[in-house]
Amino acid sequence: MLPLTYLSLLVPIVWAQSSFSPTRPPAIPLAVSNPYLNTWQQAGSDEGNGGYLAGQWPKFWAGQVTGWTGSLVKIDGGAAVTWMGAPSGPAVANQTHFEYTSTRSVFTFSVDGKVGMNVTFLSPVEPTDLRRQSIPASYMNVEVFSLDGAEHKVQLYSDVSAEWASGDRSAVAEWNFGTIKTAPGVTYHRFYRRDQQVFVENSDQASWGNWIYACEHDGLTYSNGGVDTDVRGAFMSNGVLDNDLNTNFRAISNQWPVFAFALNLGSVGSSPASALFTLTLSQEQAIQFEYDTNKVQQLPPLWTSYFSSELDLISFFYNDWSNAQTSATSIDTKVATDSLANAGQDYLTITSLAVRQVFATTQLAGSQDSYHLFLKEISSNGDMQTVDVIFPAFPLFIYFNPDLGRLLLEPLFINQEAGNWPAAYAIHDLGVFPNATGHDDGNAENQPLEECGNMIIMALAVAQKISGGADYLNQHYTILKQWNDYLILDSLIPSNQISTDDFAGSLANQTNLALKGIIGIEAMAIIANITGHADDAKNFTNIAHDYINEWQQLGIAQATNGSLAHTTLAYGMPNTHGLLYNLFADTWVKTNIVPRSVYKMQSSFYPTIAMQYGVPLDTRHSYTKLDWEIFAAAVASPSTKQLFISKIAAWIGKTTTNRPFTDLYETDSGDYPPGLNFAARPVLGGVFAPLLVGKGPLG
Numbered sequence: 001m002l003p004l005t006y007l008s009l010l011v012p013i014v015w016a017q018s019s020f021s022p023t024r025p026p027a028i029p030l031a032v033s034n035p036y037l038n039t040w041q042q043a044g045s046d047e048g049n050g051g052y053l054a055g056q057w058p059k060f061w062a063g064q065v066t067g068w069t070g071s072l073v074k075i076d077g078g079a080a081v082t083w084m085g086a087p088s089g090p091a092v093a094n095q096t097h098f099e100y101t102s103t104r105s106v107f108t109f110s111v112d113g114k115v116g117m118n119v120t121f122l123s124p125v126e127p128t129d130l131r132r133q134s135i136p137a138s139y140m141n142v143e144v145f146s147l148d149g150a151e152h153k154v155q156l157y158s159d160v161s162a163e164w165a166s167g168d169r170s171a172v173a174e175w176n177f178g179t180i181k182t183a184p185g186v187t188y189h190r191f192y193r194r195d196q197q198v199f200v201e202n203s204d205q206a207s208w209g210n211w212i213y214a215c216e217h218d219g220l221t222y223s224n225g226g227v228d229t230d231v232r233g234a235f236m237s238n239g240v241l242d243n244d245l246n247t248n249f250r251a252i253s254n255q256w257p258v259f260a261f262a263l264n265l266g267s268v269g270s271s272p273a274s275a276l277f278t279l280t281l282s283q284e285q286a287i288q289f290e291y292d293t294n295k296v297q298q299l300p301p302l303w304t305s306y307f308s309s310e311l312d313l314i315s316f317f318y319n320d321w322s323n324a325q326t327s328a329t330s331i332d333t334k335v336a337t338d339s340l341a342n343a344g345q346d347y348l349t350i351t352s353l354a355v356r357q358v359f360a361t362t363q364l365a366g367s368q369d370s371y372h373l374f375l376k377e378i379s380s381n382g383d384m385q386t387v388d389v390i391f392p393a394f395p396l397f398i399y400f401n402p403d404l405g406r407l408l409l410e411p412l413f414i415n416q417e418a419g420n421w422p423a424a425y426a427i428h429d430l431g432v433f434p435n436a437t438g439h440d441d442g443n444a445e446n447q448p449l450e451e452c453g454n455m456i457i458m459a460l461a462v463a464q465k466i467s468g469g470a471d472y473l474n475q476h477y478t479i480l481k482q483w484n485d486y487l488i489l490d491s492l493i494p495s496n497q498i499s500t501d502d503f504a505g506s507l508a509n510q511t512n513l514a515l516k517g518i519i520g521i522e523a524m525a526i527i528a529n530i531t532g533h534a535d536d537a538k539n540f541t542n543i544a545h546d547y548i549n550e551w552q553q554l555g556i557a558q559a560t561n562g563s564l565a566h567t568t569l570a571y572g573m574p575n576t577h578g579l580l581y582n583l584f585a586d587t588w589v590k591t592n593i594v595p596r597s598v599y600k601m602q603s604s605f606y607p608t609i610a611m612q613y614g615v616p617l618d619t620r621h622s623y624t625k626l627d628w629e630i631f632a633a634a635v636a637s638p639s640t641k642q643l644f645i646s647k648i649a650a651w652i653g654k655t656t657t658n659r660p661f662t663d664l665y666e667t668d669s670g671d672y673p674p675g676l677n678f679a680a681r682p683v684l685g686g687v688f689a690p691l692l693v694g695k696g697p698l699g
């Protein structure tokens with residue numbers, strides 16, 4: 001620490017520092033479009049540089065570099081500067097501002113005070129336009145403008161490395177180059193792993209598919225597969241590239257092949273000159289899916305139903321930029337308007353950071369006649385269609401388009417209704433992404449009570465929002481009733497089992513887990529009513545009401561010396577507590593079975609145990625789950641809700657965690673719990689929970 005007097009002497013010196021709006025996130029989404037096109041700039045101080053685009057390499061969510069040199073710009077023929085990535089040599093451009101919205105990350109730079117640059121990363125989110133939502137691609141748009149009123153000659157450079165093509169850096173890459181002739185034309189580099197391994201991952205990166213880096217501009221020059229330092233050096237010296245097609249195919253880490261464009265933007269005045277780049281991952285196969293016993297389909301990505309070829313896809317996406325911006329603005333505005341009205345700017349800080357991350361955990365696959373939405377449980381173990389991961393993510397999908405919720409549940413219904421899963425309770429997942437090949441041997445991570453409750457609650461949530469909801473429930477009534485039978489057996493006195501918070505350990509009589517089961521039974525009563533099963537409805541609602549009365553006796557610790565009344569972590573443990581996040585479902589799907597007194601009790605209790613950055617998940621640990629905090633907040637009083645939200649928003653701006661927006665963090669230090677670096681997970685869709693219940697029952 002410098003002494004204060006010395007610091008004050010430094011004040012007049014202008015230090016090149018960026019402002020961040022609404023705040024500096026732990027990692028900044030760059031190209032975040034699906035589980036494999038998923039690159040970020042680490043910002044949190046564990047390893048990140050504080051939120052600057054230049055000076056460090058962009059990274060895949062799992063932490064390996066995906067080389068993206070956002071490049072070097074030469075002003076009036078002067079020395080090149082870098083504004084993205086960490087190529088050796090040039091000085092970095094001064095980043096003055098960064099802002100994010102739901103769909104965009106925008107960096108603003110000043111180069112020598114003469115030229116300004118805005119670099120926009122847009123990963124489209126198109127919840128109601130499945131043709132566009134199916135496109136595995138992302139935009140980078142660079143705008144350059146004069147800052148000092150004079151005109152300046154500007155040359156711009158960008159490249160990507162072959163690191164995108166495989167997690168195995170010793171794998172050999174191949175590449176080619178082309179121009180799509182149809183007007184408006186597009187110029188592209190295509191590169192890929194030579195030894196294509198369909199459905200195989202290496203360090204979570206796909207080992208199959210083509211990567212395409214595209215651009216179009218008058219006076220464009222390029223280098224395809226050249227040596228990184230040579231190609232960048234050529235631009236630094238000359239401001240142009242020599243249109244080299246280097247066919248010395250080699251390993252990704254062998255003289256790092258790069259795929260580069262250089263653009264002459266000409267004389268730039270105060271009205272901006274711009275350059276658009278797109279990066280696409282084109283795969284012919286996306287998912288393996290066991291739809292019937294021992295019958296596995298290999299599903300193409302859904303975009304193949306809408307576009308006749310890879311180049312058709314590239315051309316459409318590139319030329320759709322204007323539409324993409326309009327559409328992005330409408331998504332940004334929708335999220336901003338609704339979040340601000342619900343709980344203010346801190347809440348918007350949270351929701352807008354989650355949107356791209358959550359959509360990018362999904363993959364639309366199949367044909368236009370039959371398609372599903374698949375989801376990867378990123379970073380915790382790579383499972384797919386994990387029911388207790390879909391459950392926390394579900395609010396985002398229901399908020400944007402309830403049919404996406406239906407499409408996520410469908411593979412689970414198809415697989416289990418075909419009899420592939422031997423247990424009476426609901427399955428936990430369908431396999432390891434991208435292989436939804438099921439668990440015919442019954443060998444899976446079992447969370448029986450959790451998943452039975454989740455499936456029933458989510459099916460009802462979908463039916464309440466889609467047209468034809470009653471038919472939908474009728475179609476699945478038999479298996480839903482089977483899962484409800486399990487809830488009736490196990491909900492009131494839950495056996496020793498793990499809940500979704502499996503990392504926290506196994507326990508009998510978990511109060512919050514029991515509540516999910518009981519709400520599930522009442523949800524099933526509503527489902528029975530909707531589908532004309534009046535006797536079942538009466539039976540189930542009676543059981544649910546009996547259970548909720550007993551549950552209050554078993555699961556509530558009365559006020560004692562210094563502690564307000566609260567629900568316990570497990571029955572008979574009065575000195576424990578935990579987030580009662582399953583209460584949210586009672587309001588969400590309108591089971592309304594839990595007395596208001598329980599809502600009020602929890603709402604009063606949480607502030608008494610809050611730490612600096614949030615409320616701990618339970619008394620076993622000091623960490624918490626961000627998604628579950630927001631579930632709890634959604635049904636709390638206005639002041640308790642704000643407490644949760646303001647602590648989380650403060651955490652986002654201050655956490656030292658540097659990987660994509662985690663849902664698991666220490667409430668005191670704000671860091672990861674030891675050994676639990678969750679990142680980029682779909683569960684952050686849960687931050688949309690408040691938007692499904694307005695001001696909540698106590699609001």
Ligand SMILES: *[C@@H]1O[C@H](CO)[C@@H](O)[C@H](O)[C@H]1NC(C)=O
Binds near residue numbers: 014015093113
């Ligand atoms: C960045 O800002 C600092 C301080 O104003 C200045 O000295 C430096 O020349 C700037 N660099 C560039 C590349 O604009």
Ligand SMILES: *[C@@H]1O[C@H](CO)[C@@H](O)[C@H](O)[C@H]1NC(C)=O
Binds near residue numbers: 106117143
């Ligand atoms: C560049 O970004 C800044 C900050 O977001 C904004 O005020 C400005 O209007 C942008 N300029 C252009 C030309 O888009």
Ligand SMILES: *[C@@H]1O[C@H](CO)[C@@H](O)[C@H](O)[C@H]1NC(C)=O
Binds near residue numbers: 200
């Ligand atoms: C998916 O299954 C294929 C075999 O069909 C296998 O080669 C591949 O490694 C599996 N992928 C993952 C991520 O487990």
Ligand SMILES: *[C@@H]1O[C@H](CO)[C@@H](O)[C@H](O)[C@H]1NC(C)=O
Binds near residue numbers: 485488539540
């Ligand atoms: C209520 O449902 C349970 C579980 O399906 C069943 O065992 C029981 O017989 C039913 N009771 C009545 C009265 O229908």
Ligand SMILES: *[C@@H]1O[C@H](CO)[C@@H](O)[C@H](O)[C@H]1NC(C)=O
Binds near residue numbers: 493508509554571572
């Ligand atoms: C679970 O709670 C019930 C009711 O209090 C009790 O009878 C039972 O012993 C508890 N089970 C365990 C394993 O603690």
Ligand SMILES: *[C@@H]1O[C@H](CO)[C@@H](O)[C@H](O)[C@H]1NC(C)=O
Binds near residue numbers: 525537
């Ligand atoms: C089922 O419908 C009946 C008749 O409308 C109603 O009285 C009952 O409350 C409903 N039960 C549930 C659980 O919705």
Ligand SMILES: CC(=O)N[C@H]1CO[C@H](CO)[C@@H](O)[C@@H]1O
Binds near residue numbers: 574575
């Ligand atoms: C009944 C009860 O919960 N008593 C508690 C009062 O506070 C002390 C100190 O926190 C606990 O040890 C007791 O268990």
